[in-house]
Amino acid sequence: MAQIMNVIEATGRWVRFRIEEAGRAGRFIEEAARATVSLRSWFPNATLQMRRLGVDSLPIGLLIAVFTGIVLALLASYSFTGAVPLYFVGTLVEKTITLELAPVLTGLALAGRVGANIAAELGTMRVTEQVDALETLAYDPDAYLVVPRVFAGTLMFPLIVGVAMIVGLGAGWLASIGFLQLSTDEFLKGARMFYTAFDVEYGLVKAASFGFAVTLIGCYKGLRARGGAEGVGNAATAAVVYSAVMILVLDAFWAMTWLHGRS
Amino acid sequence: MIKWLDVYKAFGEKKVLDGFTLDVHEGEAVVIIGYSGAGKSVAIKHVVGLLEPDRGTIEVDDKDVPTLPRKELYELRAHIGYVFQFAALFDSMTIGDNVAMGLRKRGELSESEIAQRVGETLELVDLPDVQQQYPAELSGGMRKRVGIARAVALRPKYILYDEPTTGLDPVTSAVIDELMIRMREKLGVTSVVITHDMRSAYRVGSRIAMLYEGRVRQVGTVQEIQQSKDPIVRQFIEGRATLEDGESHSPTKPGAAIAGGATARGGGRV
DSSP, rough: OOHHHHHHHHHHHHHHHHHHHHHHHHHHHHHHHHHHHOHHHHHHHHHIIIIIIGGHHHHHHHHHHHHHHHHHHHHHHHHHHTTTTTTTTHHHHHHHHIIIIIIHHHHHIIIIIIIIHHHHHHHHHHTTTTHHHHTTTTOOIIIIIIIIHHHHHHHHHHHHHHHHHHHHHHHHHHHHHHSOOOOOOHHHHHHHHTTTTTHHHHHHHHHHHHHHHHHHHHHHHHHTTTTEEEEEHHHHHHHHHHHHHHHHHHHHHHIIIITTOOO | OOOEEEEEEEETTTTEEEEEEEETTTTTTOOOOOOOOHHHHHHHHHTTTOOOOOOEEEEETTTGGGSSOHHHHHHTTTTTTEEOOOOOTTTTTOHHHHHHHHHHHHHHHHHHHHHHHHHHHHHHHHOOOOTTTTTGHHHHHHHHHHHHHHHHHOOSEEEEEEEETTTTTHHHHHHHHHHHHHHHHHHHEEEEEEOOHHHHHHHHHHHHEEETTTEEEEEEEEHHTTOOOOHHHHHHHHHOSTTTTSOOOOOOOOOOOTTTTTOOOTTTTT
């Protein structure tokens, strides 16, 4: 009986903690949304964040795109095994890169780079009382710290993903002509065959939602950090894990709500 | 005037403030002493709205801080300088930018006027040549002085010092004490100083209040505290491990401080 009570108590505590956490997260989002009104407070900082979160993240996005493009071309050729005309390599590379792999793989990589960076930076500011210092100087931490990062992430993720799409396609094309003896015309024929502008639109909107989620989670976890170096480490880890999970959830969400049913 | 009236604050099960009442009059330098974890930092964080009380009122110039709308709270904060225990300088900014932060936010001065004010303020704390350096390049004592400069750059009416001499050698502590006295004399600011360094308390305080078990145990002039008959106060000011009758005494109640922890507005909800 005592054991059953312990299990019930533990479950109750867990549920209560989760509900409280959801409440805190909801309040955090509400406060951040309210802070967007004060454009003068956050916009000057946004350009700096766009460079830090966006431009500085470009190399990792491009590196992923290059290898993804090469692997996709070779994988397609291997899978077709002569039954499917080889120019469909272009189709597969284009569809897979733009619809799925450029946004998701880049998003996951940036969840590590950007999410952990934000959580560690804001976490350190929190535990060293720099966030409190901002408040005492009459700065709103939401406007000064959160909004510029979320704005920069939402804007810059699609930009990085857009470049990654081009580079990934380019790498796939080079791999096709280099390893598969496919001509440029054949590769382009395949790539154009089923291309629609929606492919790019879908990938970029998805990327924007990933940027929004990764930066928001990084800010939330960072500003919730407690207890010195260990707390900052935990915040950074949690930011990466939650961001990665959220990217996969959003990926499924967009597929079910926007992609599903289109033909 | 700063006024705490019957303030209660607990973090979970830990009661930190338990009916804390204290007045700070204009022009005074009130020193709050007490054991580590007694709730001294928690008490002054309420003054700038970094924490909200569970019960009780905190008034600054007759404004009830916990009930102030956000905009008015930020306006009030512009009149209160806060010197953090470990300075809390923005480590990605130069010292000059750190000191200029509050001035830029206020938006009343041009960039050249801000630069002039920053220079004057850094001279006031005897650090005229550090504007282009970063906090990591300075010693602990210098960082604390920059923290004071950042707080006074806005020419506030009140300054709250959170353990300004903790962790410093005696000579640097004396320099910081002199600075606090200079700020009061030159700028006429009202100060609240938190410390457990009695030498510093006697030097800078016009009144001293001892915080014990969440409330003020005794408050009085330096002389009154020095001549206190209260055994708890005597034990603290004389730095003894036991009470006068030899009875051992645990100073940890009512709970370890969570001074750097959860904050209410902006901080507490994140």
